[in-house]
Amino acid sequence: MKWQVVALSGQDIHLVGPDGGGEAVLAGHLFADPGFTVVGADAPQAAPQWGLFETAPAAAREKALAWQRHVREVECGLPGGPGSEGTVREQYDPERHTLAEREQAKAEELTALGFGRVSRTTVQRMRLAYRKQGLWGLLDHRTTRASSPTGRADERVVAAVREALRRRRGRSKGTINGLFPLINQILEDRHGPGTVPAPSQAALYRLVTALARPGELPAGPVRQVPASVDGRAFTPATALRPGEQVQIDTTRLDVLALFDDGRLARPELTIAVDVATRAILTAVLCPSATKAVDAALLLAEMAVPHPARPTWPDILRMDHAPRTPPPAAGRTR
Known part of the structure; x- marks a missing residue:
C-alpha cells in the first residue's frame, strides 16, 4: 500500500x-518498520569490501554473488540493480507490491530453486546485511572464520603455557621439554593439584610451538621480541567507506631510466591506495630514494588532484591547442 x-x-x-x-x-x-521504503528511491549501497571478500572460499563467493542478484531484484525489481537492462517480473514490481510482499515472493522462489527452506525473515536479513556491508554481508561467515592456533585445547592449559613463556622471556631458554614442569606447576598453583587433567607432552609441544612469539622458542637465539597481543603483530585492515584508510607503499622499479643529470638508474614509485575500493589515489615517481618532501608531495597530490586545481582548464586548453609545424628548411644547391 x-x-x-x-x-x-x-x-x-x-x-x-x-x-x-x-x-x-x-x-x-x-x-523501523521492515516494510517501509521510499517509492522510486535508489537503495544505498555499501562500499565493496573486495580485499576481505576475496579471502573467502570460491563457493562462498559464488553464493554471495547469487544472493546479490536476488536482493537487488527485491529492492528495485531488476537483478542488475537500478538503471540496468531487463524486464521487471510482476511479483517484484515495486509499483504493484510492497517490500514485504516482494520479500515473501523471493523466499518462495529461493526455496523452490534449492536454496533450502528460505523464509521471508532470511530474505529481509540478507537485504539489510547487503545495505550495511555490501557483498561481505552476504557471505556465509562460517567459511571466513580464522582457525584458532590452539584448536580445542583447554583454555586453562593455554593460559598456563602463555604464562610460562612470559616468565621465560628475556632469559636463557634451554629446551621445550624444560617448560613442561613450569607449566604443570602453574596449573597446580592456579587451580589446585589434580583439578586440570595433565596434558600429554605431545599436546604441550604443539601448544608451545603455536603460542611462542618469534624468537621465543627455546631452539631459537635469545633476543628481545616486540610486544604484541597473542603473538600477532598485525591485524587485517577493514575499511567500510572510501577514504577511511589509505595505505602508502614505495617500490623500486625494475627498469632503467635516464635522468636529467645523465645518470642511468632505477627510479622509485610511491603510491597511495584506498583500502576500501583498492583505487590508486595518486603516485609519485622519484629518481632516487624517496624522501620526506616526496611524501609531502604525495599528500598534496591526494588532497588537491590536478582536475581540482585552478590552473587545470588552462592546462587542458594548452594540451588541445593546435600546433603549427615548423617551416620547412629551404633547399640549397
Missing part, C-alpha cells in the same frame, strides 16, 4: 492513504 507524506510536525509524519484517509505516525516507528 502506498502512502503520501503531506506534512511534518516535529517527530510526527502525517500520511494520506490511497482511499483518502489520513494517519499520523512517529518518524522512528515508521522508519
Whole structure:
C-alpha cells in the first residue's frame, strides 16, 4: 500500500492513504518498520569490501554473488540493480507490491530453486546485511572464520603455557621439554593439584610451538621480541567507506631510466591506495630514494588532484591547442 507524506510536525509524519484517509505516525516507528521504503528511491549501497571478500572460499563467493542478484531484484525489481537492462517480473514490481510482499515472493522462489527452506525473515536479513556491508554481508561467515592456533585445547592449559613463556622471556631458554614442569606447576598453583587433567607432552609441544612469539622458542637465539597481543603483530585492515584508510607503499622499479643529470638508474614509485575500493589515489615517481618532501608531495597530490586545481582548464586548453609545424628548411644547391 502506498502512502503520501503531506506534512511534518516535529517527530510526527502525517500520511494520506490511497482511499483518502489520513494517519499520523512517529518518524522512528515508521522508519523501523521492515516494510517501509521510499517509492522510486535508489537503495544505498555499501562500499565493496573486495580485499576481505576475496579471502573467502570460491563457493562462498559464488553464493554471495547469487544472493546479490536476488536482493537487488527485491529492492528495485531488476537483478542488475537500478538503471540496468531487463524486464521487471510482476511479483517484484515495486509499483504493484510492497517490500514485504516482494520479500515473501523471493523466499518462495529461493526455496523452490534449492536454496533450502528460505523464509521471508532470511530474505529481509540478507537485504539489510547487503545495505550495511555490501557483498561481505552476504557471505556465509562460517567459511571466513580464522582457525584458532590452539584448536580445542583447554583454555586453562593455554593460559598456563602463555604464562610460562612470559616468565621465560628475556632469559636463557634451554629446551621445550624444560617448560613442561613450569607449566604443570602453574596449573597446580592456579587451580589446585589434580583439578586440570595433565596434558600429554605431545599436546604441550604443539601448544608451545603455536603460542611462542618469534624468537621465543627455546631452539631459537635469545633476543628481545616486540610486544604484541597473542603473538600477532598485525591485524587485517577493514575499511567500510572510501577514504577511511589509505595505505602508502614505495617500490623500486625494475627498469632503467635516464635522468636529467645523465645518470642511468632505477627510479622509485610511491603510491597511495584506498583500502576500501583498492583505487590508486595518486603516485609519485622519484629518481632516487624517496624522501620526506616526496611524501609531502604525495599528500598534496591526494588532497588537491590536478582536475581540482585552478590552473587545470588552462592546462587542458594548452594540451588541445593546435600546433603549427615548423617551416620547412629551404633547399640549397
